Amino acid sequence: MNAIEPLLSVRDLRVSFALDEGLVRAVDGTSFDVMPGQVLGVVGESGCGKSVTMRAILQLIDRPGRITNGEIRFRRDDGVVDLARLEPRSAAMRDIRGAEIALIPQEPMAAFSPVHTVGDQIVEAILLHSHRWQPGKRMGRSEARDITVGLFRDVGISMPEQRIDAYSWQLSGGLRQRAMIAMALSCKPRLLIADEPTTAIDVTTQAQVLALLRDLQERYNTAIIFITHDLGVIAQMASYVVVMYLGRVMEEGPVDDIFHAPKHPYTKALLRSIPSLYGQTRVALPVISGALPHPFNRPPGCPFHPRCPDAMPRCSDAVPKLMPVPPNQFASCFLHHEEVDPA
Amino acid sequence: MNTETASSPLLEVRGLQKFFPITRGFLQRTVGHVRAVDGVNFTVNEGETLGLVGESGCGKTTASRCILRAIDPTGGSILYRTRSGKVVDLATLSQADLLPLRAEIQMIFQDPFGSLNPRMTLLDNVGEPLLVNGMKNRRERADRVAELLRLVGLRPEFMHRFPHAFSGGQRQRIGIARALATNPRLVVADEPVSALDVSIQAQVLNLLLELQARLKLTFLFVAHDLSVVRHISDRIAVMYVGQLVELAPTDAIFRQPQHPYTAALMRAVPAADPRVKSGDGVLGGEVPSPAAPPSGCYFHPRCRHAQARCKVEATALREVAPGHFSRCHFAGEMVF
Numbered sequence: 016m017n018a019i020e021p022l023l024s025v026r027d028l029r030v031s032f033a034l035d036e037g038l039v040r041a042v043d044g045t046s047f048d049v050m051p052g053q054v055l056g057v058v059g060e061s062g063c064g065k066s067v068t069m070r071a072i073l074q075l076i077d078r079p080g081r082i083t084n085g086e087i088r089f090r091r092d093d094g095v096v097d098l099a100r101l102e103p104r105s106a107a108m109r110d111i112r113g114a115e116i117a118l119i120p121q122e123p124m125a126a127f128s129p130v131h132t133v134g135d136q137i138v139e140a141i142l143l144h145s146h147r148w149q150p151g152k153r154m155g156r157s158e159a160r161d162i163t164v165g166l167f168r169d170v171g172i173s174m175p176e177q178r179i180d181a182y183s184w185q186l187s188g189g190l191r192q193r194a195m196i197a198m199a200l201s202c203k204p205r206l207l208i209a210d211e212p213t214t215a216i217d218v219t220t221q222a223q224v225l226a227l228l229r230d231l232q233e234r235y236n237t238a239i240i241f242i243t244h245d246l247g248v249i250a251q252m253a254s255y256v257v258v259m260y261l262g263r264v265m266e267e268g269p270v271d272d273i274f275h276a277p278k279h280p281y282t283k284a285l286l287r288s289i290p291s292l293y294g295q296t297r298v299a300l301p302v303i304s305g306a307l308p309h310p311f312n313r314p315p316g317c318p319f320h321p322r323c324p325d326a327m328p329r330c331s332d333a334v335p336k337l338m339p340v341p342p343n344q345f346a347s348c349f350l351h352h353e354e355v356d357p358a
Numbered sequence: 359m360n361t362e363t364a365s366s367p368l369l370e371v372r373g374l375q376k377f378f379p380i381t382r383g384f385l386q387r388t389v390g391h392v393r394a395v396d397g398v399n400f401t402v403n404e405g406e407t408l409g410l411v412g413e414s415g416c417g418k419t420t421a422s423r424c425i426l427r428a429i430d431p432t433g434g435s436i437l438y439r440t441r442s443g444k445v446v447d448l449a450t451l452s453q454a455d456l457l458p459l460r461a462e463i464q465m466i467f468q469d470p471f472g473s474l475n476p477r478m479t480l481l482d483n484v485g486e487p488l489l490v491n492g493m494k495n496r497r498e499r500a501d502r503v504a505e506l507l508r509l510v511g512l513r514p515e516f517m518h519r520f521p522h523a524f525s526g527g528q529r530q531r532i533g534i535a536r537a538l539a540t541n542p543r544l545v546v547a548d549e550p551v552s553a554l555d556v557s558i559q560a561q562v563l564n565l566l567l568e569l570q571a572r573l574k575l576t577f578l579f580v581a582h583d584l585s586v587v588r589h590i591s592d593r594i595a596v597m598y599v600g601q602l603v604e605l606a607p608t609d610a611i612f613r614q615p616q617h618p619y620t621a622a623l624m625r626a627v628p629a630a631d632p633r634v635k636s637g638d639g640v641l642g643g644e645v646p647s648p649a650a651p652p653s654g655c656y657f658h659p660r661c662r663h664a665q666a667r668c669k670v671e672a673t674a675l676r677e678v679a680p681g682h683f684s685r686c687h688f689a690g691e692m693v694f
Contacts, residue, residue: 060555061526187644188414217413218582219641222626226640244556247628251636270632288560289630290589296608297407297567297590300560306525307555322557 020090021048022238023072023206028085028099030064030071039310041067041080043262043318044356046337049206052236056253056270058243058285062307064262065242069208073112074103089206091115114144117204121211123195127183133194134179137163137201144202166197171227189220196227200235207239213248225252246289250274258282261308261318264337268344278346281319317348325350366439367401368544368576369425374398374434374449376420380649392649394420396600397434399675402544404439407570407577409591409608411584411623413645417600418580422546424449425578426465427456438463441543461491461540468549470529474521480507480532481517487539506535510565527558531565538569548580563590584627588612593681596620599656600648602675606682614693616684618661621694655687663692 030042042064049055059065070076072087087098089111101108120126127133138159145154148162160179167175170193183191192212199207209228213221225248232239241252249256250270257267258281266279277283287301305322308314314321320330329349336354337347347356375398377391395417402408410418424431427448436448441462448456464487467473474483484506485499493499504514510531521529530550537545550566551559567590569575581587587594588608595605596619604617615621622641629636643660646652652659658668667687675683678690686694 060557189644217645218584219413219622219626220644222628222640223642225628245628246556246630247636250630250632250634251628274630274632285556286630288557290560290563290585291630292585292588292612292624292627294589296588297592299564299567300589302560302564303557306527306558309525 019050021088022051022053022090023049023240024086024088025068025072026086026088028068028071028087029083030067030076030080031083032080034079037311040313041262041310042071043313044334045085045259045262045264047257047264047267049238049240050255051205052232052238053255054232054239054241054253056241056243056249056256057259058246058249058256059259060244060307062261062310063259065259066210067262068259069118069210069240069242072098072208073116073118074098074101074108075112076103089116110144113140114147114202115204116206116208117199117202119192119195119199119207119209119212122215123188123191124183124215126195127191129182129184131182132180133183133186133198134160134163134181137166137179137194137198140198140201147202163197163201166201167194169200169231170194170197171223172197188216189223192216192220192224193227196224196231200231200237203235204237207237208242209239210242211244212241214243214245221248228252246274246286258285261313263318263334264345264347265319266344266346266348267337272343276344278340278344278351279348280323280325280350284322284324367437368404368439369402369578370435370437371398371400371421371425372435372437374421374424374436375432376417376424376429377432390649392647393600393651394648395424395431396648398597398600398602400595400602400605402576402578404543404576405570405574406592407579407590409587409594410578410580410597411582411587411594412597413582413623415599415645415648416597417648418597419548421597422548422578422580426463426546427451438544461487462542463544463546464537464540464542466530466533466537466545466547466550469553470526470533471521471553473533474529474536476521479518479520483521484517484532484536484539487536491540502539503535506539507532509538509569510535525558526554527561530554530558530562534562534565534569538573541573542575544576544578546578546580549582550579551586552581552583559586566590584624596623599646599651601656601685602683603657603685604683605675606679606684610679610682616678616682616689616694617657617686618663618694619657622660655685657686663688663694 026046028042028045032039045068057065071082082099088095089098141159163179164175172178172193213224253270256270256273258265260281265281284303303322316331317335320326334356335347335349336356337345338352338354340346340351374395376395377393379388380390382389398421412418423429425436431449437445438448439445481503484503488499503517507514512531551562591608593607594611596603598619604620654670655668655673658664673685675685678684
């Protein structure tokens with residue numbers, strides 16, 4: 016896009032699941048870039064493919080799912096690798112997963128093992144990727160433990176020496192999510208994928224976790240892909256936003272443009288339909304008519320056209336390509352250009 | 359709390375308590391209590407929506423379940439004015455006396471997937487409350503179910519299908535149709551839109567507002583999402599560790615919250631506008647356990663305005679402006 020090389024570059028990614036009932040195209044031609052140190056927000060409703068895209072980046076797609084097309088170019092110290100070409104269980108992928116690209120999952124309760132202390136689980140990750148801390152030298156357990164205590168302190172857990180010997184079920188929701196963030200940071204990742212990290216926690220705890228992530232991002236300059244369905248969280252966290260619907264990118268652009276000058280009818284409708292803390296109360300909200308289509312019944316053409324207020328005849332025939340729309344955005348919509356996505 | 363104007367309330371909750379025993383050992387001796395709801399007072403007027411907000415574990419769901427008598431309260435009274443105009447105490451009624459009132463008080467559940475029987479068609483799911491309430495004729499039931507489905511914006515032909523054929527938003531509509539089957543007067547909605555997608559939430563909120571106007575329903579709307587509660591409620595009650603900390607008309611509470619917890623809750627909501635920076639003054643610490651609440655004001659360990667008095671002196675809900683109640687010692691004297 017410009018002089019700075021992207022850290023991660025996803026091009027025309029397609030992931031499908033061959034189920035007995037039919038083929039589900041969960042991700043259907045998604046493209047976006049993540050710049051070094053950038054917070055990229057990915058918004059979308061359930062079934063839009065945001066989580067599957069992230070699992071594809073980490074090569075964590077379970078059978079019968081398969082990456083059928085596209086590239087996931089990730090820039091490392093020794094050049095660019097295409098993660099889509101790597102075997103999920105290969106040494107190269109294992110070297111990247113959890114170390115250079117780390118994940119903060121939605122449900123920290125499910126992500127930690129209940130039979131090991133949280134400290135042990137983080138120590139294990141550090142030992143596995145110890146070269147991220149000390150290149151070319153073996154690391155001892157006590158050293159890894161010291162690093163873990165330091166990480167706990169970094170993410171604002173009080174009494175870290177005691178807390179690392181706790182089990183995940185002994186921690187409150189907020190502490191558990193902080194411990195999860197400490198684990199994600201344990202191998203100094205270049206890219207952090209946060210998959211709905213605050214959806215399962217209360218609003219005051221969410222504010223604490225968001226403040227922590229913002230602070231860590233500034234301190235370490237880690238790039239973050241922040242996935243959420245909460246437009247408020249996106250507005251406060253991201254600098255660049257990707258809006259997804261049914262496995263495709265509808266629109267992307269700088270956060271201010273997305274919120275104040277949206278180009279795609281889906282983005283516009285989504286923004287109008289959320290109740291705000293300032294608007295008029297007890298009046299009908301503008302809605303997006305219809306329902307999210309069932310994954311087996313993908314509409315032909317633009318996936319949003321059956322619910323789109325501005326749909327035209329050609330929207331049901333051809334899939335619009337993601338194209339630049341002045342001044343700053345990209346949109347896949349025939350209102351703004353004529354380009355058809357051939358696939 | 360004698361707050362109300364001329365219109366007598368449909369529901370008046372006084373000093374409601376629900377304690378869950380903590381048992382230990384082989385003999386299951388009671389060693390303490392979780393004070394899930396501890397002396398809650400509020401009224402709900404006919405035709406209004408009272409929003410009940412708070413974080414998880416604050417007792418909002420327990421309070422609403424007590425009102426439905428899904429669980430038996432430990433103490434307090436729940437005065438309900440029946441259709442015939444008589445005021446009864448739901449807290450002490452026997453199951454037999456409660457039965458005729460069940461039709462008048464209904465519930466909408468959070469989870470549109472767990473709350474419908476997957477082995478029953480919509481006709482049976484929505485028609486079951488009718489059957490229980492004595493509508494034995496199947497054709498009559500089918501007519502009523504068709505009417506209900508139309509009411510919530512679904513096609514009557516759907517009644518022979520099973521719940522799995524419907525999306526989350528449609529299922530929530532089915533749950534609403536079932537709640538309305540017996541012509542209720544009071545509907546308790548526990549997080550009715552929090553499991554729905556953003557684009558579907560607005561549809562269901564609009565439906566609830568429309569049904570309320572059409573059927574003169576009274577809602578007790580339990581939720582954690584402040585912007586949703588603000589949108590739908592006439593008045594809002596905020597709970598913290600089993601107690602009501604603030605109760606006021608929606609406009610008043612958002613214009614000038616009179617309790618520091620309410621103010622902190624509002625500040626914690628991330629604004630859906632990148633130009634509005636929110637999340638400043640993040641509330642530190644964690645919600646205390648209702649089994650061992652702090653001394654004095656329950657909020658004092660996290661309150662940035664806390665003073666020596668807050669640590670020792672328990673607080674009570676008091677009226678600081680007409681219809682505006684707060685549990686803070688300094689309400690009315692400070693801006694939070």
